[in-house]
Amino acid sequence: MTASYKICESWDDVVKCIAVRSIVFCGEQHISYQLERDEHDASATHILCELEPVAAARLRFFNGYAKLERIAVRAPWRGQGLGHGLTQFMRCLRLLRDALKPRPRLRTSYRRGAARGLSDRNANRTCRLGLAL
DSSP: OOEEEEEOOSHHHHHHHHHHHIIIIIIITOOOHHHHSOTTTTTSEEEEESSSSOEEEEEEEOSSOEEEEEEEEOGGGTTSSHHHHHHHHHHHTTOHHHHTTTOHHHHHHHHHHHHTTOOGGGOOTTOEETSOO
16 A cells, blocks of 8 residues: 655644544543543644545654654554554654654664665655655
């Protein structure tokens, strides 16, 4: 499956991200809305799969690193690489390296992706899952 991702630049796109997260976390995993939504949503960078609102994530910046959070893929689209595509998109933006600093287990996954030929020298803002980076 080929999918594209974008940084949300409008309130409409942020609402789509929150809708995906609400479906996945509140509807499927029965997490309360009060726990799923927090004060960090207003200042976070939100990432959206552009197919239809089927996958979303948010990125928060801290002292010297970034943290990829709230990765959500709606049930009918799971197993098609969309969650991986979100992290691949972040890598294309050269942000994933910072997001992985505090998470050694994720660094291993990142290295596996690099071993499959994903190259930083070809990174750009228009990464599309399924196309050469």
